[in-house]
Amino acid sequence: MKKISVVFHSGYGHTTNVANAVIAGIELVSDVEPTLISIDQNGDISNEQWSELDSSDAIVFGSPTYMGMASWQFKKFADTSSKRWAAQDWKDKVAAGFTNSATMNGDKHSTLHFMITLAMQHSMLWIGTGLMPSNNKAASRDDINYVGSFGGLMTTSPSDAGVDEAPTYGDIETSKLFGERVARVVRDLMK
Amino acid sequence: MKKISVVFHSGYGHTTNVANAVIAGIELVSDVEPTLISIDQNGDISNEQWSELDSSDAIVFGSPTYMGMASWQFKKFADTSSKRWAAQDWKDKVAAGFTNSATMNGDKHSTLHFMITLAMQHSMLWIGTGLMPSNNKAASRDDINYVGSFGGLMTTSPSDAGVDEAPTYGDIETSKLFGERVARVVRDLMK
Amino acid sequence: MKKISVVFHSGYGHTTNVANAVIAGIELVSDVEPTLISIDQNGDISNEQWSELDSSDAIVFGSPTYMGMASWQFKKFADTSSKRWAAQDWKDKVAAGFTNSATMNGDKHSTLHFMITLAMQHSMLWIGTGLMPSNNKAASRDDINYVGSFGGLMTTSPSDAGVDEAPTYGDIETSKLFGERVARVVRDLMK
Amino acid sequence: MKKISVVFHSGYGHTTNVANAVIAGIELVSDVEPTLISIDQNGDISNEQWSELDSSDAIVFGSPTYMGMASWQFKKFADTSSKRWAAQDWKDKVAAGFTNSATMNGDKHSTLHFMITLAMQHSMLWIGTGLMPSNNKAASRDDINYVGSFGGLMTTSPSDAGVDEAPTYGDIETSKLFGERVARVVRDLMK
Numbered sequence: 001m002k003k004i005s006v007v008f009h010s011g012y013g014h015t016t017n018v019a020n021a022v023i024a025g026i027e028l029v030s031d032v033e034p035t036l037i038s039i040d041q042n043g044d045i046s047n048e049q050w051s052e053l054d055s056s057d058a059i060v061f062g063s064p065t066y067m068g069m070a071s072w073q074f075k076k077f078a079d080t081s082s083k084r085w086a087a088q089d090w091k092d093k094v095a096a097g098f099t100n101s102a103t104m105n106g107d108k109h110s111t112l113h114f115m116i117t118l119a120m121q122h123s124m125l126w127i128g129t130g131l132m133p134s135n136n137k138a139a140s141r142d143d144i145n146y147v148g149s150f151g152g153l154m155t156t157s158p159s160d161a162g163v164d165e166a167p168t169y170g171d172i173e174t175s176k177l178f179g180e181r182v183a184r185v186v187r188d189l190m191k
Numbered sequence: 192m193k194k195i196s197v198v199f200h201s202g203y204g205h206t207t208n209v210a211n212a213v214i215a216g217i218e219l220v221s222d223v224e225p226t227l228i229s230i231d232q233n234g235d236i237s238n239e240q241w242s243e244l245d246s247s248d249a250i251v252f253g254s255p256t257y258m259g260m261a262s263w264q265f266k267k268f269a270d271t272s273s274k275r276w277a278a279q280d281w282k283d284k285v286a287a288g289f290t291n292s293a294t295m296n297g298d299k300h301s302t303l304h305f306m307i308t309l310a311m312q313h314s315m316l317w318i319g320t321g322l323m324p325s326n327n328k329a330a331s332r333d334d335i336n337y338v339g340s341f342g343g344l345m346t347t348s349p350s351d352a353g354v355d356e357a358p359t360y361g362d363i364e365t366s367k368l369f370g371e372r373v374a375r376v377v378r379d380l381m382k
Numbered sequence: 383m384k385k386i387s388v389v390f391h392s393g394y395g396h397t398t399n400v401a402n403a404v405i406a407g408i409e410l411v412s413d414v415e416p417t418l419i420s421i422d423q424n425g426d427i428s429n430e431q432w433s434e435l436d437s438s439d440a441i442v443f444g445s446p447t448y449m450g451m452a453s454w455q456f457k458k459f460a461d462t463s464s465k466r467w468a469a470q471d472w473k474d475k476v477a478a479g480f481t482n483s484a485t486m487n488g489d490k491h492s493t494l495h496f497m498i499t500l501a502m503q504h505s506m507l508w509i510g511t512g513l514m515p516s517n518n519k520a521a522s523r524d525d526i527n528y529v530g531s532f533g534g535l536m537t538t539s540p541s542d543a544g545v546d547e548a549p550t551y552g553d554i555e556t557s558k559l560f561g562e563r564v565a566r567v568v569r570d571l572m573k
Numbered sequence: 574m575k576k577i578s579v580v581f582h583s584g585y586g587h588t589t590n591v592a593n594a595v596i597a598g599i600e601l602v603s604d605v606e607p608t609l610i611s612i613d614q615n616g617d618i619s620n621e622q623w624s625e626l627d628s629s630d631a632i633v634f635g636s637p638t639y640m641g642m643a644s645w646q647f648k649k650f651a652d653t654s655s656k657r658w659a660a661q662d663w664k665d666k667v668a669a670g671f672t673n674s675a676t677m678n679g680d681k682h683s684t685l686h687f688m689i690t691l692a693m694q695h696s697m698l699w700i701g702t703g704l705m706p707s708n709n710k711a712a713s714r715d716d717i718n719y720v721g722s723f724g725g726l727m728t729t730s731p732s733d734a735g736v737d738e739a740p741t742y743g744d745i746e747t748s749k750l751f752g753e754r755v756a757r758v759v760r761d762l763m764k
Contacts, residue, residue, distance in 0.1 A: 043454060067460045067467065068341075068499035069451070072425060076454035085449065091703065092762060103324040103339035109300035110499050113686055117450035117492050120701040120724040125758070128693040130664065133294040137349040137356075148294035150259070151693040158328040165328075185698070189665055191764055234645060258658065259690035260642070263616060263649035269640045276640065282512065283571055301690050304495055308641035308683050311510040311533040316567070319502040321473065342502040376507070380474055382573055450723075485706040485721035491682035515676040519731040519738075530676035532641075540710040547710075 002032050002186045005053050006179075008062030008098075009039040009073040013163035015064050015100045018155050021172045022060060022098060025179025032183040043076025054084070058094035058186045060179075061118070065101040065111040078118050085121055094190060095119035096127050096182050098153035098175070100167065112152040129153055130181040131174065142170040144177065153178040193223050193377045196244050197370075199253025199289075200230040200264040204354035206255050206291045209346050212363045213251060213289060216370025223374040234267025245275070249285035249377045251370075252309070256292040256302040269309050276312055285381060286310035287318050287373050289344035289366070291358065303343040320344055321372040322365065333361040335368065344369040384414050384568045387435050388561075390444025390480075391421040391456040395545035397446050397482045400537050403554045404442060404480065407561025414565040425458025436466070440476035440568045442561075443500070447483040447493040460500050467503055476572065477501035478509050478564050480535035480557070482549065494534040511535055512563040513556065524552040526559060535560040575605050575759045578626050579752075581635025581671075582612040582646040586736035588637050588673045591728050594745045595633060595671060598752025605756040616649025627657070631667035631759045633752075634691070638674040638684040651691050658694055667763060668692035669700050669755050671726035671748070673740065685725040702726055703754040704747065715743040717750065726751040 004026055010016040019036060026034040035056070037049045053059055063074035070078075084090050097115035099108050119126050128151045134143035147154040153175060157166035167175075195217055201207040210227060217225040226247070228240045244250055254265035261269075275281050288306035290299050310317050319342045325334035338345040344366060348357035358366075386408055392398040401418060408416040417438070419431045435441055445456035452460075466472050479497035481490050501508050510533045516525035529536040535557060539548035549557075577599055583589040592609060599607040608629070610622045626632055636647035643651075657663050670688035672681050692699050701724045707716035720727040726748060730739035740748075 067464055068503050069457060069460070069496050072454045072458035072461050075451060075457045078449045078451070079454050082449055088705070092758070103326040104295050104337060105300065105339040105345055106324065106326070107300060107341065107499050107503070109296065109298060110496060113689075114451050114492060114496070116686075116689060116699070117489050117724060121450050121489070123701065123703040123723070125762070126689070126699040128696065130696040132661070133297060135294040135297070135347075135349055136351045139349065146295060148296040150298065150696070151690060154296055156326075158326055158330065160327045185665070189698070189764055191762055258651045258655055259694050260648060260651070260687050263645045263652050266642060266648045267645035269642070270645050273640055279514070283567070298690050298694070301687060304498075305642050305683060305687070307495075307498060307508070308533060308680050312641050312680070314510065314512040314532070316571070317498070317508040319505065321505040323470070341505070342499060376474070380507070380573055382571055485708040486677050486719060487682065487721040487727055488706060488708070489682060489723065491678065491680060515679060517676040517679070517729075517731055518733045521731065528677060530678040532680065536678055538708075540708055540712065542709045 002057040003055060004032060004058040004060065004183060004186060005035045005037055005056040006060040006062060007037040007039065007053060009071050011064050011071060014157035014166055015062055017167060018098055018100050018175050019062050021175035022179035025176035026183045028180050029183035029187060032187050039073050039077045041073060043073035045077065054089060056093065058182060060182055061097040061115045063099055063111060065099045065106055065108045068107040068110050070111045070114055088123055091123040093124045094127060094186050095124035096152060098178065100155045100157055102157060102159040104147060104156055108154045115152060127182065127185050129178050131177060141168060144170065145174050146170050193248040194246060195223060195249040195251065195374060195377060196226045196228055196247040197251040197253060198228040198230065198244060200262050202255050202262060205348040205357055206253055208358060209289055209291050209366050210253050212366035213370035216367035217374040219371050220374035220378060223378050230264050230268045232264060234264035236268065245280060247284065249373060251373055252288040252306045254290055254302060256290045256297060256299045259298040259301050261302045261305055279314055282314040284315050285318060285377050286315035287343060289369065291346045291348055293348060293350040295338060295347055299345045306343060318373065318376050320369050322368060332359060335361065336365050337361050384439040385437060386414060386440045386442065386565060386568060387417045387419055387438040388442040388444060389419040389421065389435060391453050393446050393453060396539040396548055397444055399549060400480055400482050400557050401444050403557035404561035407558035408565045410562050411565035411569060414569050421455050421459045423455060425455035427459065436471060438475065440564060442564060443479040443497045445481055445493060447481045447488055447490045450489040450492050452493045452496055470505055473505040475506045476509060476568050477506035478534060480560065482537045482539055484539060484541040486529060486538055490536045497534060509564065509567050511560050513559060523550060526552065527556050528552050575630040576628060577605060577631045577633065577756060577759060578608045578610055578629040579633040579635060580610040580612065580626060582644050584637050584644060587730040587739055588635055590740060591671055591673050591748050592635050594748035595752035598749035599756045601753050602756035602760060605760050612646050612650045614646060616646035618650065627662060629666065631755060633755055634670040634688045636672055636684060638672045638679060638681045641680040641683050643684045643687055661696055664696040666697045667700060667759050668697035669725060671751065673728045673730055675730060675732040677720060677729055681727045689724060700755065700758050702751050704750060714741060717743065718747050719743050
């Protein structure tokens with residue numbers, strides 16, 4: 001059994017929806033065990049959750065994009081990971097990431113590139129969505145990877161959409177495929 | 192009269208449509224004179240066009256996003272600008288940028304951040320769209336800044352859309368507002 | 383009189399040294415008034431300090447680079463600025479930024495590009511160092527812009543250097559020149 | 574036998590020195606076979622070289638940083654790879670990258686992040702240096718990873734250093750360790 005942790009912060013609940021869909025995608029793959037770890041509103045996780053990350057084969061990072069970057073709570077988690085960094089405890093683990101915001105672009109690429117930078121400092125291996133975008137004239141938000149990201153998963157929740165309303169079908173299906181992709185890489189490509 | 196040059200490369204013509212709309216936006220502002228400079232398929236512009244850039248108060252960069260970055264032809268133009276860089280000939284000019292690609296995100300942020308980096312090496316002043324995004328549930332591609340960028344203009348032309356089909360109304364109107372924004376900053380904020 | 387605020391977070395004091403040098407550089411320019419605003423260890427500034435920022439002609443952002451990005455305290459400040467963003471209260475102000483870390487590169491570029499992204503969301507005008515790098519064989523850390531950044535100021539404080547030891551002469555002189563650059567742009571180029 | 578290709582462009586020869594050192598590092602690892610592919614001054618490689626890349630288990634990208642980004646020749650290579658992208662021919666290969674420039678920082682991070690973005694579009698797995706930086710007071714350019722990069726290899730060749738003079742010892746040793754790291758990941762971590 002390979003272990004995959006999804007560690008994320010959500011401000012209002014939309015990013016939690018994405019995290020749950022990523023977990024659902026991981027669960028589609030046999031011989032892989034997912035764990036969901038939620039960073040609280042102070043930017044903290046428990047010691048047990050840190051240990052869970054330490055024993056995982058892969059870590060998926062998740063955060064909303066606020067003001068062009070991951071939330072401060074996610075950043076506090078990243079800053080606290082500096083002890084693991086100093087000892088290179090996470091070296092050779094697989095890493096991936098996702099982010100949600102109200103705007104189609106909204107500088108989400110910026111958040112993903114920070115997550116990549118963080119993973120590189122930890123000497124992890126980074127994987128993206130492995131998904132081609134839906135980008136022809138007929139494409140709509142109900143299609144796979146319509147937001148259109150490669151380096152990590154991007155989803156969009158409109159500014160006036162309640163937690164039960166967004167992200168919608170296309171983004172949620174994309175989130176599952178992303179989770180499945182991470183699980184297959186960990187199980188099938190890594191020793 | 193303040194002079195603004197729009198220097199861009201277009202592979203298939205969609206980015207030319209955007210460049211024309213940016214020019215149309217600049218023309219809405221009095222006491223500002225726009226010039227359109229097209230980088231050819233070898234990545235070259237003429238000596239007269241280099242001189243035009245040298246005498247401009249502002250330079251707007253434009254390129255498609257191909258494989259996660261500006262086209263090689265735009266990059267060749269940027270590499271050739273290294274003589275101006277060595278003498279810091281473009282210091283204190285205003286700079287801005289735009290990019291078009293088939294996918295909603297499609298790593299367009301990556302192209303804009305390169306253009307910003309280029310402008311910073313030239314010691315220019317960078318301005319973005321100055322536009323809030325259309326990001327509520329009712330928003331559609333006919334709305335202003337639906338693609339949703341701040342650091343520069345992003346437009347989307349679907350992969351199967353002809354040059355006469357894309358970008359469509361919302362992106363073209365956004366392009367005009369972006370051109371107008373650049374012109375107003377140059378005329379009204381700069382000495 | 384033009385007003386320039388320097389708002390920064392410092393974890394151990396090295397970034398405070400840089401902030402003070404930036405202020406010293408601003409003070410070299412007449413008809414410009416600098417204000418220093420320190421983000422506390424909870425990521426907060428006072429209401430009076432928010433008002434000071436609101437009434438400034440330019441805002442200079444400063445933060446250490448921790449784990450490949452600005453500190454969480456600086457990010458909390460950025461997240462809190464979302465009210466100003468929603469009203470676009472800082473539109474057309476000049477912005478610039480600096481960062482300090484132990485390693486020569488150490489992903490400092492990542493922090494500066496976030497600060498640029500933040501400024502773009504606020505529709506500000508971004509300026510860099512305006513300084514050429516010292517990069518020949520004879521160059522040393524005592525020279526101007528030896529760390530070698532364009533988009534903003536980068537300084538380096540070795541991992542075992544006390545607050546009274548770093549950054550050293552070259553970086554501090556570079557910090558003053560950066561402050562002076564910001565002040566001259568605000569006074570001489572902007573209406 | 575796992576196959577690793579190093580495909581790079583060099584303008585003056587310094588980046589060739591780095592590429593050779595990366596190859597030397599790969600050769601330290603048994604059961605791994607390296608191939609060196611040089612992009613010519615028109616941005617082209619031969620059909621045989623494209624086939625070599627197609628049959629490799631890992632591809633290491635290399636380029637100088639010019640004007641804040643990979644050279645236009647490297648970008649032309651990347652643009653030409655769009656046929657492989659459309660068919661996702663390089664999916665699941667391992668990728669890594671390196672860049673050389675005259676300045677310590679000099680926006681090298683920007684080039685590496687483009688290479689990461691390129692690899693993500695190809696659905697590859699990205700690995701960095703796996704090296705901690707030398708960043709204490711006693712550190713010098715003779716030390717490992719003094720330039721201090723995580724996401725990929727950065728080396729520095731002073732602006733007036735001949736091809737036989739730079740990069741110097743520390744950067745060359747770092748390049749070998751980077752090549753060795755790539756080879757060990759491909760051989761020991763990947764199925």
